[in-house]
Amino acid sequence: MNRAWRARNHPAYWAFLVHRLSGLALAVFLPAHFLVLGQALRGEAGLEGALRWTDSPLVKVAEIAIVVLLAAHLTGGVRMLALEFLPWRDWQKSLAALAAGATVLFGLAFALALVGGG
Amino acid sequence: MSASLLQVRVWRGGATGAFRSYEVPRRESQTVLDVVTYIQRRLEPGLAYRFACRVGMCGSCAMTVNGVARWTCRTHVAKAVVHDTLEIAPLANLPVIRDLVTDMREFFDKWARAKGRFVPTATRRDDFAVVCPDRPERRAADAAIECIGCGVCYASCDVVRWNPAYLGPAALNRAWTLVNDVRDGDHRTRLAAVAGDAGCHACHTQMGCTERCPKEIAPTASIAGLKRATARAAVKGEL
Amino acid sequence: MKGVGPTTPAASQPPLLEKEGRSSRGAVRAEVLLWLAQRASAAVLGIAVLIHLATMSYAVRGGISAAEILARTRGSLGWLLFYGVFVLAVAVHVPIGLRTIAQEWAGWRGAGLDVIVVAIAFALLALGWRAVWAVCA
Numbered sequence: 442m443n444r445a446w447r448a449r450n451h452p453a454y455w456a457f458l459v460h461r462l463s464g465l466a467l468a469v470f471l472p473a474h475f476l477v478l479g480q481a482l483r484g485e486a487g488l489e490g491a492l493r494w495t496d497s498p499l500v501k502v503a504e505i506a507i508v509v510l511l512a513a514h515l516t517g518g519v520r521m522l523a524l525e526f527l528p529w530r531d532w533q534k535s536l537a538a539l540a541a542g543a544t545v546l547f548g549l550a551f552a553l554a555l556v557g558g559g
Numbered sequence: 560m561s562a563s564l565l566q567v568r569v570w571r572g573g574a575t576g577a578f579r580s581y582e583v584p585r586r587e588s589q590t591v592l593d594v595v596t597y598i599q600r601r602l603e604p605g606l607a608y609r610f611a612c613r614v615g616m617c618g619s620c621a622m623t624v625n626g627v628a629r630w631t632c633r634t635h636v637a638k639a640v641v642h643d644t645l646e647i648a649p650l651a652n653l654p655v656i657r658d659l660v661t662d663m664r665e666f667f668d669k670w671a672r673a674k675g676r677f678v679p680t681a682t683r684r685d686d687f688a689v690v691c692p693d694r695p696e697r698r699a700a701d702a703a704i705e706c707i708g709c710g711v712c713y714a715s716c717d718v719v720r721w722n723p724a725y726l727g728p729a730a731l732n733r734a735w736t737l738v739n740d741v742r743d744g745d746h747r748t749r750l751a752a753v754a755g756d757a758g759c760h761a762c763h764t765q766m767g768c769t770e771r772c773p774k775e776i777a778p779t780a781s782i783a784g785l786k787r788a789t790a791r792a793a794v795k796g797e798l
Numbered sequence: 799m800k801g802v803g804p805t806t807p808a809a810s811q812p813p814l815l816e817k818e819g820r821s822s823r824g825a826v827r828a829e830v831l832l833w834l835a836q837r838a839s840a841a842v843l844g845i846a847v848l849i850h851l852a853t854m855s856y857a858v859r860g861g862i863s864a865a866e867i868l869a870r871t872r873g874s875l876g877w878l879l880f881y882g883v884f885v886l887a888v889a890v891h892v893p894i895g896l897r898t899i900a901q902e903w904a905g906w907r908g909a910g911l912d913v914i915v916v917a918i919a920f921a922l923l924a925l926g927w928r929a930v931w932a933v934c935a
Binding site: 461464465467468471472474475476477478479480481482485486487488489492495496508511512514515518519521522525526547550551554555557 | 837840841843844847848850851854855856858859861862863864865867868888892895896899921922925926928929930931932933
Binding site for chain 3: 718721722751754755756758760786789790793794796798
């Protein structure tokens with residue numbers, strides 16, 4: 442492993458990196474999300490036109506990815522609030538694992554709902 | 560212990576310089592500081608490095624060992640070695656004076672800037688202050704008090720790297736012990752000094768400090784305490 | 799022990815606070831309040847995103863269509879308020895985070911950055927509320 446990364450290879454640093462990069466990605470995604478929904482101002486057909494773009498498998502994969510990023514940012518954020526506002530000593534590492542686990546669950550739930558139909 | 564020879568790459572020079580390679584015999588229970596001392600005594604008399612107590616009390620021998628900041632006198636080679644190789648560099652985030660010696664001035668100036676000095680409220684004519692060891696404040700101070708000022712946390716913090724004005728884990732940890740010192744008389748000034756973008760609120764809980772602190776202090780917890788205390792003061796308009 | 803911390807002769811360097819452009823008290827307080835706003839909005843978003851994730855997972859079953867979405871949201875004061883607050887929290891949370899990233903990863907600090915950050919906040923608010931209005935009104 443690269444020496445610069447050896448020092449940073451621990452759960453809290455990974456949690457930080459995931460939080461920052463997911464936040465950045467969500468910030469880029471948000472305006473597009475708002476613009477697509479804004480198409481409803483032109484009636485149902487307007488929104489439907491914008492949404493049909495999401496039928497492509499590639500967009501579906503991107504959708505799952507953005508939901509996973511949202512879940513990661515959520516769970517990572519809850520972890521950070523706990524670290525900053527609750528008195529802690531030893532359980533912070535379990536907290537990072539918990540956040541990662543919850544993210545995977547959210548991602549799976551959404552992916553199953555999206556792909557599985559139902 | 561695998562090989563009988565260690566391949567050691569040591570930083571030579573100042574801000575610009577290069578790693579030079581040395582071969583050092585492997586010994587039982589050898590520390591990284593032993594290795595550096597061997598090189599200086601036998602192979603490279605001009606090598607500059609710092610140490611004093613050799614027993615983990617003085618905080619002067621910290622270096623970057625295979626990318627990780629460590630107290631070298633208490634780090635066994637076996638713990639840090641990778642493929643029989645050690646790469647020894649000066650601490651990160653501090654100006655290099657020469658070889659393995661960094662300029663710690665900024666690091667300690669920041670302790671002063673964080674008001675890391677006890678401000679007494681009693682005089683010599685007053686009786687001893689009685690602080691119950693079970694008080695939450697006393698416990699919080701206890702958890703953070705054992706710092707030896709080695710700079711490992713400071714060198715392990717990316718926020719220090721990205722934000723040069725940031726006071727850093729050690730100075731903030733020190734401030735936290737004083738915020739919890741019921742005898743101290745200047746909490747308000749200290750809270751103002753450690754707040755904001757150069758202070759505790761810049762911390763992103765990356766926890767490099769807590770991960771690497773050789774005394775197993777959790778500066779991240781101290782900084783979180785300061786975040787809460789200063790935020791409370793800011794809302795009350797006391798900052 | 800070295801002479802560190804409390805015994806460091808800080809008195810020989812009087813302008814410690816001002817060194818490195820350490821800002822005035824007002825600016826420090828502003829930074830703390832920004833930090834607090836970031837955490838407060840995060841707390842709101844924590845709940846809002848949870849509801850959003852659940853709703854989405856429910857809504858995408860069998861594919862999404864405009865008709866289905868609008869049937870749920872149109873004329874609903876509840877969704878209008880929920881997403882109105884959601885967007886407000888986003889407009890507070892995102893710009894503060896972007897500001898920190900610009901400072902740390904792009905080394906960009908100062909008034910110019912703050913102007914852009916405020917502009918981003920209002921842009922998000924406008925776009926977001928427009929979208930909420932489009933879907934819920």
